[in-house]
Amino acid sequence: MHRYKFVLYRPIQFLPVLFGISIVTFVLVRLIPGDPARVLLGTRATPTAIANIRSQYGLDEPMWLQYFYFVKNLFHGEMGKSILYKIDVLKLILTRIEPTLVLVLTSVTLSVLIAVFMAALAARNHGRFADHAVRVVSTAGIGFPPFWLGLMLIILFSVNLDLLPVSGYGRTLGDKVAHLILPSLTIALSLSTVLTRSLRAAMVEGLRSDIATAARARGMPERVVFWRHVFPNSMVPTINLLAINIGWLIGGTVVIESVFAIPGIGQLLVRAIFSRDYMVVQGVAMVLACATVLINLIADIVTVAADPRVKL
Amino acid sequence: MSAPVLAVTDLTVTLNRPGGAPRLLLDRVSLDLGKGEVLGLVGESGSGKSLFCRTLVRLLPSRNMQIENGRIMLGEQDLAQASETGMLSVRGGRIGMIFQNPTSHLDPVMSIGNQLSEGLRYHQKLDAPAARRQAIAILRQVGFPDPERQFDAYPHEFSGGMRQRAMIGVALSCNPEILIADEPTTALDVTIQAQILQLLMDIRRERGLSIILITHDLGIVAQTCDRIAVMREGRLIEQGRKRELLRSPDHFYTKTLIGSHPSMPSPAMEKKALTSPPDFRATRDKPLLKVEDVDVCFAGAGSLLGKQSGSVRAVAGASLEIMAGEIVGIVGESGSGKSTLARAILGLTPITSGNVTFDGTSLRGDPGAFLAKLRRETAMVFQDPYNALNPRMTVGEMLAEVLKVQGRIPQVDIPARVGELLDLVELGREFAERRPRSMSGGQCQRAGIARALAVNPRLIIADESTAALDVTIQAQILDLFRTLKEKMQLTLLFIAHDLAIVRNLCDRVVVMNRGQIVEQGTSLQVFEDPTDSYTQALIRAIPDIDPDKSLLPLADREMA
Amino acid sequence: AGILTIGRRGVSTTFDPIKTAQNVDFWVFSNVYDVLVRVDKSGKVLEPGLAESWTVSEDGLTYTFKLREAKFSDGSPITAEDAAFSLQRIRDDEGSVWSETYKVIDTASQGDDPRTLVVKLKTLSAPFLASLAMPGASILSKKGVESMGADAYAENPIASGAFMLKEWRRGDRVILEKNPNFWEAGRVKLDGVEWISIPDDNTRMLNVQAGQLDAAISVPFSRVAELKKDPELVVTQNTSTREDHLLINHEHGALAKKEVREALDMAIDKQAIVDTVTFGLGEVADSYIPKGALYHDANALHRAYDPEKAKQMLADAGASGLTLNYVVNAGNEVDEQIAVLLQQQLAKAGVTANLQKVDPSQSWDMLIAGDYDLSVMYWTYDVIDPDQKTTFVLGHDSNMNYMTRYKNDHVKDLVAKARTEMDPAKREAMYMEIQKTAKDDVHWIDLYYSPFISVTRKNVENFYQNPLGRFFLEDTIKN
Amino acid sequence: MSLHRQFGRQPVLMIGATILLVFVLAALLAPYISPYDPVTQNTDLRLQGPSWAHLFGTDNFGRDVFSRVIWGLRVDLQIAILGVVFPFIIGTLVGTVAGFFGGLVDAILMRLIDVILAFPFLVLVLSIIAILGPGLTSFYIAMALVGWVSYARLIRAQVLVLKNSDYAVAAVSLGFSRARIMFRHLLPNAVAGSVVFSMSDAVIVLLNGAAISYLGLGVQPPIAEWGIMVAEGQPFITTAWWITLFPGLSIVVLAFGFSLFGDALGDVLGVKE
Numbered sequence A: 001m002h003r004y005k006f007v008l009y010r011p012i013q014f015l016p017v018l019f020g021i022s023i024v025t026f027v028l029v030r031l032i033p034g035d036p037a038r039v040l041l042g043t044r045a046t047p048t049a050i051a052n053i054r055s056q057y058g059l060d061e062p063m064w065l066q067y068f069y070f071v072k073n074l075f076h077g078e079m080g081k082s083i084l085y086k087i088d089v090l091k092l093i094l095t096r097i098e099p100t101l102v103l104v105l106t107s108v109t110l111s112v113l114i115a116v117f118m119a120a121l122a123a124r125n126h127g128r129f130a131d132h133a134v135r136v137v138s139t140a141g142i143g144f145p146p147f148w149l150g151l152m153l154i155i156l157f158s159v160n161l162d163l164l165p166v167s168g169y170g171r172t173l174g175d176k177v178a179h180l181i182l183p184s185l186t187i188a189l190s191l192s193t194v195l196t197r198s199l200r201a202a203m204v205e206g207l208r209s210d211i212a213t214a215a216r217a218r219g220m221p222e223r224v225v226f227w228r229h230v231f232p233n234s235m236v237p238t239i240n241l242l243a244i245n246i247g248w249l250i251g252g253t254v255v256i257e258s259v260f261a262i263p264g265i266g267q268l269l270v271r272a273i274f275s276r277d278y279m280v281v282q283g284v285a286m287v288l289a290c291a292t293v294l295i296n297l298i299a300d301i302v303t304v305a306a307d308p309r310v311k312l
Numbered sequence B: 001m002s003a004p005v006l007a008v009t010d011l012t013v014t015l016n017r018p019g020g021a022p023r024l025l026l027d028r029v030s031l032d033l034g035k036g037e038v039l040g041l042v043g044e045s046g047s048g049k050s051l052f053c054r055t056l057v058r059l060l061p062s063r064n065m066q067i068e069n070g071r072i073m074l075g076e077q078d079l080a081q082a083s084e085t086g087m088l089s090v091r092g093g094r095i096g097m098i099f100q101n102p103t104s105h106l107d108p109v110m111s112i113g114n115q116l117s118e119g120l121r122y123h124q125k126l127d128a129p130a131a132r133r134q135a136i137a138i139l140r141q142v143g144f145p146d147p148e149r150q151f152d153a154y155p156h157e158f159s160g161g162m163r164q165r166a167m168i169g170v171a172l173s174c175n176p177e178i179l180i181a182d183e184p185t186t187a188l189d190v191t192i193q194a195q196i197l198q199l200l201m202d203i204r205r206e207r208g209l210s211i212i213l214i215t216h217d218l219g220i221v222a223q224t225c226d227r228i229a230v231m232r233e234g235r236l237i238e239q240g241r242k243r244e245l246l247r248s249p250d251h252f253y254t255k256t257l258i259g260s261h262p263s264m265p266s267p268a269m270e271k272k273a274l275t276s277p278p279d280f281r282a283t284r285d286k287p288l289l290k291v292e293d294v295d296v297c298f299a300g301a302g303s304l305l306g307k308q309s310g311s312v313r314a315v316a317g318a319s320l321e322i323m324a325g326e327i328v329g330i331v332g333e334s335g336s337g338k339s340t341l342a343r344a345i346l347g348l349t350p351i352t353s354g355n356v357t358f359d360g361t362s363l364r365g366d367p368g369a370f371l372a373k374l375r376r377e378t379a380m381v382f383q384d385p386y387n388a389l390n391p392r393m394t395v396g397e398m399l400a401e402v403l404k405v406q407g408r409i410p411q412v413d414i415p416a417r418v419g420e421l422l423d424l425v426e427l428g429r430e431f432a433e434r435r436p437r438s439m440s441g442g443q444c445q446r447a448g449i450a451r452a453l454a455v456n457p458r459l460i461i462a463d464e465s466t467a468a469l470d471v472t473i474q475a476q477i478l479d480l481f482r483t484l485k486e487k488m489q490l491t492l493l494f495i496a497h498d499l500a501i502v503r504n505l506c507d508r509v510v511v512m513n514r515g516q517i518v519e520q521g522t523s524l525q526v527f528e529d530p531t532d533s534y535t536q537a538l539i540r541a542i543p544d545i546d547p548d549k550s551l552l553p554l555a556d557r558e559m560a
Numbered sequence C: 001a002g003i004l005t006i007g008r009r010g011v012s013t014t015f016d017p018i019k020t021a022q023n024v025d026f027w028v029f030s031n032v033y034d035v036l037v038r039v040d041k042s043g044k045v046l047e048p049g050l051a052e053s054w055t056v057s058e059d060g061l062t063y064t065f066k067l068r069e070a071k072f073s074d075g076s077p078i079t080a081e082d083a084a085f086s087l088q089r090i091r092d093d094e095g096s097v098w099s100e101t102y103k104v105i106d107t108a109s110q111g112d113d114p115r116t117l118v119v120k121l122k123t124l125s126a127p128f129l130a131s132l133a134m135p136g137a138s139i140l141s142k143k144g145v146e147s148m149g150a151d152a153y154a155e156n157p158i159a160s161g162a163f164m165l166k167e168w169r170r171g172d173r174v175i176l177e178k179n180p181n182f183w184e185a186g187r188v189k190l191d192g193v194e195w196i197s198i199p200d201d202n203t204r205m206l207n208v209q210a211g212q213l214d215a216a217i218s219v220p221f222s223r224v225a226e227l228k229k230d231p232e233l234v235v236t237q238n239t240s241t242r243e244d245h246l247l248i249n250h251e252h253g254a255l256a257k258k259e260v261r262e263a264l265d266m267a268i269d270k271q272a273i274v275d276t277v278t279f280g281l282g283e284v285a286d287s288y289i290p291k292g293a294l295y296h297d298a299n300a301l302h303r304a305y306d307p308e309k310a311k312q313m314l315a316d317a318g319a320s321g322l323t324l325n326y327v328v329n330a331g332n333e334v335d336e337q338i339a340v341l342l343q344q345q346l347a348k349a350g351v352t353a354n355l356q357k358v359d360p361s362q363s364w365d366m367l368i369a370g371d372y373d374l375s376v377m378y379w380t381y382d383v384i385d386p387d388q389k390t391t392f393v394l395g396h397d398s399n400m401n402y403m404t405r406y407k408n409d410h411v412k413d414l415v416a417k418a419r420t421e422m423d424p425a426k427r428e429a430m431y432m433e434i435q436k437t438a439k440d441d442v443h444w445i446d447l448y449y450s451p452f453i454s455v456t457r458k459n460v461e462n463f464y465q466n467p468l469g470r471f472f473l474e475d476t477i478k479n
Numbered sequence D: 001m002s003l004h005r006q007f008g009r010q011p012v013l014m015i016g017a018t019i020l021l022v023f024v025l026a027a028l029l030a031p032y033i034s035p036y037d038p039v040t041q042n043t044d045l046r047l048q049g050p051s052w053a054h055l056f057g058t059d060n061f062g063r064d065v066f067s068r069v070i071w072g073l074r075v076d077l078q079i080a081i082l083g084v085v086f087p088f089i090i091g092t093l094v095g096t097v098a099g100f101f102g103g104l105v106d107a108i109l110m111r112l113i114d115v116i117l118a119f120p121f122l123v124l125v126l127s128i129i130a131i132l133g134p135g136l137t138s139f140y141i142a143m144a145l146v147g148w149v150s151y152a153r154l155i156r157a158q159v160l161v162l163k164n165s166d167y168a169v170a171a172v173s174l175g176f177s178r179a180r181i182m183f184r185h186l187l188p189n190a191v192a193g194s195v196v197f198s199m200s201d202a203v204i205v206l207l208n209g210a211a212i213s214y215l216g217l218g219v220q221p222p223i224a225e226w227g228i229m230v231a232e233g234q235p236f237i238t239t240a241w242w243i244t245l246f247p248g249l250s251i252v253v254l255a256f257g258f259s260l261f262g263d264a265l266g267d268v269l270g271v272k273e
């Protein structure tokens, strides 16, 4: 099926992007004033000790040489060694990536479900109370800072109702699910507001569209008109919106991981930035870039599958 | 006429406007439809034809509309009072609808076949395989050549004509007693239009359907209907048997409608027939525009890996000469390359090979000078009046901008000139303040013409500039062109579907088919004595307002 | 019995004791590794650890340790060779962040038998014994490090302490289980310990409140009163060696004048900081040596809060309308609160403090470069001996007296002398003098001492830290 | 179409505009309507719950939360507006140029956009702020450097469609210059979607500010800014909920105003919702 040919060439197109990201990260993290040695040594840092650590990690080499080593390592599938954790960055990332990916996936799924439910409710009751309620909730929802929302959910569901774990990430499947509900919900509540708005608009539009009229004119009940015709047609623009938001979403998990103590890549990244763990920042940036591209690719595949007209 | 299957009495529909008096959209319309009858519903744009039909199945286009009064008797049942659930079995099952614009009414993300089987499964309670078999049969019946395969294809994979047929198929799949066809052929060229009308007639014969056919083309009505009803401003002003109504219309509007039908010989035409047209070729040695062997190719889709798969040759080796002061028509079916040729001439689409010469400068010679000259001395009127105008600018701003950029008249004189231009196209001066969205199609079209005239062009290319208009407005615009030709020595290249208009307006006609120019000559020659078989088919497909001149003969249905 | 789950803010970065200076790591090291000499609960006395006893030679340069019969978690005996190896490693290894402290060791080797360790020093060193108690000097298995390599050892350490590493989920938790081969195994009541990292303070507290954790450390001051009200919880405050102080850059303009610094000291209402920032849980500090630590000067000079007088003094010193650049550590709630308070207090004395919030890695650079006038820092002891902090703060070392650029040769000499003075009484006198002089010079401004605060569920007993921060989990009981 | 008649007929727009107007007024009149100074501390009155004297209570320094919320408005409106205006301008220009010229220019700009989009947003913002030093200016610069991408994408997609529209082709055929076509004809028609998006974006920018404060960088204390206030109120969330709740609610109300205004503006500018 040549409509899906982009799956083949997209990765090739992505190579220069990856190259760009490697340079940007590399230069950026080194432009930040401050020193990784400071974090290792705490308040006991002395100039000699700092110099010692710099030379150990090759940070005293010229920038271009460091970059050369970085790229060379990449070709060997390595990303250097973490200054803070003293192990190979790739290995470090691999131990931390699962919770983040799972969190992103569950939040996306959840926000889509919420958005579809809310938007359908609103659109099918267009102009009535349910519609206004959904609009108020979804516009106001954008305004809640996720870290505040997260804490409120914890206080409500974990402390007061004692239904769900407060924080962390589980081991077994059931455990993971239990741990992921609140953080995913927190992200989903923010993300779904954006989606709901767009989806509701598309559905209202769809219910008025000729497609819906045509379906009604052949005697289809409203339920069929909505779910078989209006809904599939309104999903297409929403998928695109979702894809554009993926980068933001991955960025947004950082705060959520911190609130819910999820040992993911976001927390790793923030700590790495603050402690100037250059190799880790570089590595995580590269991995997240790849993840973003992958998710975008999936979104494109879904779009193509959902709308036979789309060619990429 | 036997007992009517559908009897409408005093149907009144109003539109409630927030903060305004309700507007009467349908005013006491009473109409009967007999079994197996074809009723033609004609009338000017906005008269309520579509609304009437949608009211029959209670699918009003706006929440603010309501049925104020009246009865819609389908057998024993009054649809005006029926419950919403009760309507479910009426819609589709008893009254089927074919919508004016198949592109927007077909679900783009559902295969054609599934849209057909949906009705079959719902109304006839067939299981999936049975519905599929049945749907394939219907697809074959409405003229799909390979229904097994096409069952799984999506609407966008079909041409306009095919989509219209699919739409008919969808309506038929519910096996209705009454079929409402709302302008089923407006967007199509005559050959396809003829096929579709023929198809409807065949189905009526086979199934004993009653049909309401909405159109603004009296020719179509004359060819297909048993009875005619004429609407104007929400009222049914006249109805009666076809022949009687066409022969002796009562209402003055019906008379205008019939009188302005392009297939009626116009005075200009008569004159042309008497005095043979001046031979421009002889009088001038050099043509104003010369098109030599132009090819335009478009890269096909999906060629990012380098392979040029399926490139489209939209214009193939077209050659053409136009003399100053001449009106030349280009006709041909949809997709034959008319617009592409026009754009290529004006340098708006790059040409693949060949040459265009305009008043001495040529594209191959000095492209820079050629384009500069073209931009100053030619103008184009675009097919779609709404899309051709910048929606954010008022008509006045738009005209002033052109004048300013052209820089031929001093800044201070611009407002006066804008006024003159509006006068020229017979738009009131107050239109300078209006934006396209607040204007009707015909007004937009005239604004577009005014913009073209602002350039003070020697050549105007008008691309289907009348297709969207109803006949009365059409006639106005054609008059404008004629006047301008006389007054300003304008040269006009006129592209149209509607052969009748071309015949009426143009000195010479060029016929295109699949990117090639298959025939050209004076209007008289081409219309009276076409040599090319394609041209002959095209001309025969023109529906004549005379019901006794029948539609495209059955034998020709296979071609085109 | 049972497994104790403890929530903390940070994450463990390594199990190689010589490669980190962070408390988060140190506090776990002392669960997993034993040291030759330990600091007791009071934080003032050294007591035997793996070394059952020790003797010092006449000249004070040779220490002979008698190791007790103890085993690593893999069952192999802990020998003098292992101890010598561990000491050499922290001194010599290029990855060691502590080598300078241990440069005083000349040789470390096995004595007459495998349980005798002989350490020869290059010079006299009063703090040497105390430095052996630091978690960095934990005893590792030589065979283990050599056969696995240091990196692998750090992932899978062979324990010499009460617990051994069962699993380390990076970024999440460190799971320890009881080490059956620990020489004091009988003392250990817990089956295991989990150190769980929960960066958000609220979440960490809520975990304990919801009963999903047994304990949490780094309880924010603001939460203490509320948590104390919960009958299910016990809030523990342990004396710590933490002191928060305001660094002054002596090289910047008017700050070079002692009177100006004095005026600043008087312009600051420390009690208000204690009340507002620590919610009354801290205590006003008057000396750089923390209260409860060795040689603390209980009668240190206390300059009373007097903004009017301060203003006057500034005017007298020709420094009225002083504008100062105050570097604040971003992301540190307490630092930011102090900054907000100080800004207003200084304003009352006519001093404008421009806050400049930067993240800690960067602020350190600015302090070293002298790009600041004021900045709040804190220090917690790693060793019980005051020498470590004193050297950094007043020893005129390469850090320019903790970036203050304070200069006083008399103090400098005293610090060096005190390091080699083996008579405790004389040493104490020296430290008293150091404290007096430094305070008089206003080398920096002492702000407050604060306790370590932790919260536990009611069923947990004996969960406490000594002033250096070490947890005595071998004594903790979970009912 | 008379714009202001349209305004009158849109209740949604009226509500949104009213909220925004009230906020802008409150920001302008902050010195007159705030009952207390926003930064003056009064340690005797710390952590007091809402009362008539202190409508929104006091914070841990005894500062009046209500006054801080009002003064915070000044900063937050500035953040919301400037944090959107710069990205909007940059993104619009880039998007128009990329969409109009296509080819190599487009390819290069789009790859650049890909780089920024694929780049973890927070790394970029945190790094830029760390490089430039925390503060409002750095925040604007960071938001502008990152935020323009969405606008560029939105506009480019529109321009790609519009440049083939008949009126754009008409403009070409009339000999208009490229700049005129891009900025007089394409941009005004392509911009509506972005204007609507910018309203939600303004809120997102505010929240990003809050998130960055939560992670430890952000506006300098003791400035009153809602995001910071929410972040600073964290330690007291269970004991003195009013410190976080009121600035949080203010963000919500502002968000509400922006969204309603944006929705309605979209309708007026001719975008479907």
Ligand SMILES: Nc1ncnc2c1ncn2[C@@H]1O[C@H](COP(=O)(O)OP(=O)(O)OP(=O)(O)O)[C@@H](O)[C@H]1O
Pocket: B015, B025, B043, B044, B045, B046, B047, B048, B049, B050, B051, B052, B061, B062, B216
């Ligand atoms: N959704 C709507 N809201 C308000 N008025 C409408 C709506 N749809 C149609 N109308 C009005 O109803 C009247 C009848 O429209 P209708 O579509 O039936 O015209 P028509 O005769 O089918 O015209 P055409 O030949 O252009 O299709 C017109 O005046 C039109 O403006």
Ligand SMILES: Nc1ncnc2c1ncn2[C@@H]1O[C@H](COP(=O)(O)OP(=O)(O)OP(=O)(O)O)[C@@H](O)[C@H]1O
Pocket: B298, B299, B312, B313, B314, B332, B333, B334, B335, B336, B337, B338, B339, B340, B341, B497
């Ligand atoms: N930009 C394009 N890319 C690819 N193919 C095109 C493009 N524009 C036109 N074509 C193809 O070129 C052919 C000629 O199109 P053109 O628009 O010139 O037809 P037309 O004669 O004007 O038809 P109509 O009467 O429907 O306006 C068609 O097959 C069309 O699909």
Ligand SMILES: [Mg+2]
Pocket: B049, B050, B051, B100, B182
């Ligand atoms: Mg109609």
Ligand SMILES: [Mg+2]
Pocket: B338, B339, B340, B383, B463
């Ligand atoms: Mg065309």
